Amino acid sequence: xxxxxQLQRLEEIVIELEGDGLPLDDALRLFEEGxxxxxxxSDELTRAEGRVQLLxxxxxxxxxxRDMDG
Amino acid sequence: MxxxxxxxxxxxxxxIVIPGASPESAVPVASLTETARxxxxxxxxxxxxRGEVSDFKRHRNGHWYxxxxxxxxxxxxxxxxxxxxxIPTSPDDGMEVAAYGQLTVYPARGDLHLxxxxxxxxxxxxxxxxxxxxxxxxxxxxxxAPERKRAxxxxxxxxxxxxxxxxxxxxxxxxxxxxxAPHITIVVSATAVQGVGAPAQICxxxxxxxxxxxADVLIIGRGGGAREDLWAFNDxxxxxxxxAASIPVISGVGHEIDITIADLVADHRAATPSAAAEAAxxxxxxxxxxxxxxxxxxxxxxxxxTSIARGDLENAADMLRRTAELDAERRRARMSNVAGRxxxxxxxxxxxxxYAVARDISDxxxxxxxxxxxxxxxxTLTLRDGDIVARPVKQS
Numbered sequence: 441x442x443x444x445x446q447l448q449r450l451e452e453i454v455i456e457l458e459g460d461g462l463p464l465d466d467a468l469r470l471f472e473e474g475x476x477x478x479x480x481x482s483d484e485l486t487r488a489e490g491r492v493q494l495l496x497x498x499x500x501x502x503x504x505x506r507d508m509d510g
Numbered sequence: 511m512x513x514x515x516x517x518x519x520x521x522x523x524x525x526i527v528i529p530g531a532s533p534e535s536a537v538p539v540a541s542l543t544e545t546a547r548x549x550x551x552x553x554x555x556x557x558x559x560r561g562e563v564s565d566f567k568r569h570r571n572g573h574w575y576x577x578x579x580x581x582x583x584x585x586x587x588x589x590x591x592x593x594x595x596x597i598p599t600s601p602d603d604g605m606e607v608a609a610y611g612q613l614t615v616y617p618a619r620g621d622l623h624l625x626x627x628x629x630x631x632x633x634x635x636x637x638x639x640x641x642x643x644x645x646x647x648x649x650x651x652x653x654x655a656p657e658r659k660r661a662x663x664x665x666x667x668x669x670x671x672x673x674x675x676x677x678x679x680x681x682x683x684x685x686x687x688x689x690x691a692p693h694i695t696i697v698v699s700a701t702a703v704q705g706v707g708a709p710a711q712i713c714x715x716x717x718x719x720x721x722x723x724x725a726d727v728l729i730i731g732r733g734g735g736a737r738e739d740l741w742a743f744n745d746x747x748x749x750x751x752x753x754a755a756s757i758p759v760i761s762g763v764g765h766e767i768d769i770t771i772a773d774l775v776a777d778h779r780a781a782t783p784s785a786a787a788e789a790a791x792x793x794x795x796x797x798x799x800x801x802x803x804x805x806x807x808x809x810x811x812x813x814x815x816t817s818i819a820r821g822d823l824e825n826a827a828d829m830l831r832r833t834a835e836l837d838a839e840r841r842r843a844r845m846s847n848v849a850g851r852x853x854x855x856x857x858x859x860x861x862x863x864x865y866a867v868a869r870d871i872s873d874x875x876x877x878x879x880x881x882x883x884x885x886x887x888x889x890t891l892t893l894r895d896g897d898i899v900a901r902p903v904k905q906s
Contacts, residue, residue, distance in 0.1 A: 444663045444726060450804050457811035460818075467815045474808045481801055484667060485794060490694040492684055494675065495722055503722045505697060508675070 443484050446477045453477070540617060547615040550622070559585070559624060560608040563601045574600055578609060578624065587611070587624040595706065597629045598640035598741075606632040637737060644746045644771050653753045653775055660758040660777045662789060665797050666726035668695045669790050670719040670757070672712060675700040678733040679762070679783035686787035691794045697725055703732035708742035713751040720756040727790050728755060730772065731762035731783045743770040752776055762786025861894045868892075871899065 441449070453474040457467055493505040530537045561578035568574055572591030577584045587609055589597065601607050611626035630636060648654055669687060673679045675698055687694050701715035702708045712730070719725050730752065732743070742748060743763045752759050752775045761776035762783040773779040780786035792800075853859065857867060868877040869890045877883055883902050891900045 442726065443665045443667050447665060447800075447804065450808065454804070454807045454811050457808070457815055462815065464815070464819045467812065467819075471808065471812045471815075474812075478801065478805050478808065481665075482798075485693060485797055485801065487693050490687070490692055490696065492696045493698065495670070495697050495699045495718060497718055497722075501721065503718075508698060 441480075443481055446481045450474055450477045450481075539620075543615050543617040543620055547617065550613055550615055554613050556610060556612045556627070558608045558610045560606070561585075563605045563607055564603050566601060566603050568600060576601070576603075578607070585613075585624050586616075586621050587626050588616075589626045589629075593625075593627045596627065598636045599643055601629065601631060601636060602639070605635055607636070634737075641744055641771065644744065644749065645774065647746065648749055648753075648771070648775060653749065658753070658777075662758050662760065662778055663726045664792065664800070666694065666791060668697055668725045669787075670697050670699060670722075670725035670728040672699045672701055672715040672719065672728060672730040673732055673783070674703045677703065679703075679731050682733075682782070682784040683729060683731075683762075683787040686784050687791050690788065691791045691797070693794060694791050697722075702742075704735065704739045704742055709745035709748050712742055712745075712748050716748075716751045716755055716759075720754075723756070725757055728757050728759045729762055729783070729786045729790055730759060730776070731780075731786055732764065733783065734765035740764050740770060743772040746771070748772055749775045760786045760789050858894075861892065864894070866891050866893045868900070 453470050456462060457470055457474075462470075492508045494508050496504045496506060498504050527535050529535050529541075559578060561580050561584075564577045564579055564584075566574065566576040572594075574589040574594065576587050578587050579585075594600075608630050609624060609626045610628035611624045614623050614625055615621070616623040631639075645654070652658070669683075671680060671683055673683075680698060684696060687696055697719070699715040699719045701711040703712070716728070716730065719728055730743075732740070734740075740763060743761070749771045752761070752772055758777040759775075760778045760780055761770070761772045762780040762785055763770050763772060765782060769779075778786075778789050780789050861867065868883075869875060869892060870877060871888050871890050874890065877889055883889065885902050885904055888899050888901055890897050
């Protein structure tokens, strides 16, 4: 799931939790999912170093990214 | 010996005939026009000629014909279709232009013709006209509608960049993204950004990133330059490729003052490649802050949910306790009622008043009449405070 999609899902979870009528079991399950998403997103942010890569299409639909100097 | 033969050895010189000098030596028309063409082309290199356009016609075969004139003179001009790619668009009648081309003679008509391969109009008229034409076509197809603009991702991880791999634009983009969000990966889809083949290459580079599918947002741009250098970003096909991109596109072409067709179609227009990079990626610290606030929201929502649950639980417990108390009370009342009635019916009460009851000594059935007694068998007599064993005595 992309970072953006994780945040989106997190948003949905908060909204669902804030709604009434959610059984406690489901609420707990959602909460745990939310915590996992937060951890994943935070890991992505702290991941050490972004790179500069060149996108190459070696054949129709076959892609390769090569590190560039930068 | 030789004296006499000198004259005889001389070659016979034919009479000199100058072509066209007499009716007998008249040249064919084709020779004349061909000679004129050679002379005109030999005398004049290609050059810029200025004048006003009139009688513009676009022929079915794609060539353009028009006259360039001023107050006293005119020359016919032609732009072959393959020579049109360097001219932004066709001129209108009345436009003041400078046309660049080779003067020649068109044999079929014997006309002077300027073979035009480049043209500029006063006040950038042709460029503005070409831009306006492209803009109108895109607008007609709805590609400029504000509601088409997509929001940029708030937290991209991979940024695609369609530009020249060794241009200043890429260096700027890399520098800005490194500074703001060093964790982000930059993926370059290389293309020429100027020259005849640039528009097609730019389209390819955009499609390549989209088909790859892993970039969150796309920057397309180049550094500043002459108007001709930026022209690829005014190309209609490039505009349509931007509109068709599967991810949001940020245009960053040239300097602040340059606005291109690409800018109009892109989801976000940045004035320069650096500004495009700033628009593409948030500062990492801000992303952390946003994540923290999401974490807070999640915790609060859960706390609220559990406190509701706790309340529900307490209410349920209260109700259970009340119900249990009520139930116990009811049972107690019923018990004492039954006990009272039981007491009233108990033979023990009768015994208490001094009566006794006779019962069989082993099975303790009540011996209520004489016939129940066996004269030879002991029986039990139950009194208020206990039993005694008795024996019937025959009287007769």
